[in-house]
Amino acid sequence: MKxxxxxxxxxxxxxxxxxxEAKRVGLKASTLSRAISRFEDALGVTLLxxxxxxxxxxxxxxxxxxxVIRQRRWQDNQPRI
Numbered sequence: 001m002k003x004x005x006x007x008x009x010x011x012x013x014x015x016x017x018x019x020x021e022a023k024r025v026g027l028k029a030s031t032l033s034r035a036i037s038r039f040e041d042a043l044g045v046t047l048l049x050x051x052x053x054x055x056x057x058x059x060x061x062x063x064x065x066x067x068v069i070r071q072r073r074w075q076d077n078q079p080r081i
Contacts, residue, residue: 005039008032009047010072013057 011021018029025032033050040047047061 001039001042005035005042007072009036009039012036012048012055013061016055018055 008021008025011024012018012032015021018032022029022032036048045060046058049056049058
């Protein structure tokens with residue numbers, strides 16, 4: 001598990017789109033999806049449902065990720081030392 005995989009997952013979960021995050025970080029959506037799949041494999045749990053509808057957080061992930069996303073937003077807005 002790598003920290004960038006966690007960051008990718010959190011952002012994709014927040015914006016709800018592989019393609020939007022992929023453009024932001026300069027990757028292909030498929031590359032980003034594979035990175036998040038490796039993250040899911042390392043955790044041993046499916047975090048995102050992928051389908052014709054786009055992506056959705058799994059029920060367990062939905063509850064677990066929201067506090068983490070809020071914490072990351074807070075950290076991102078703190079001044080750097």
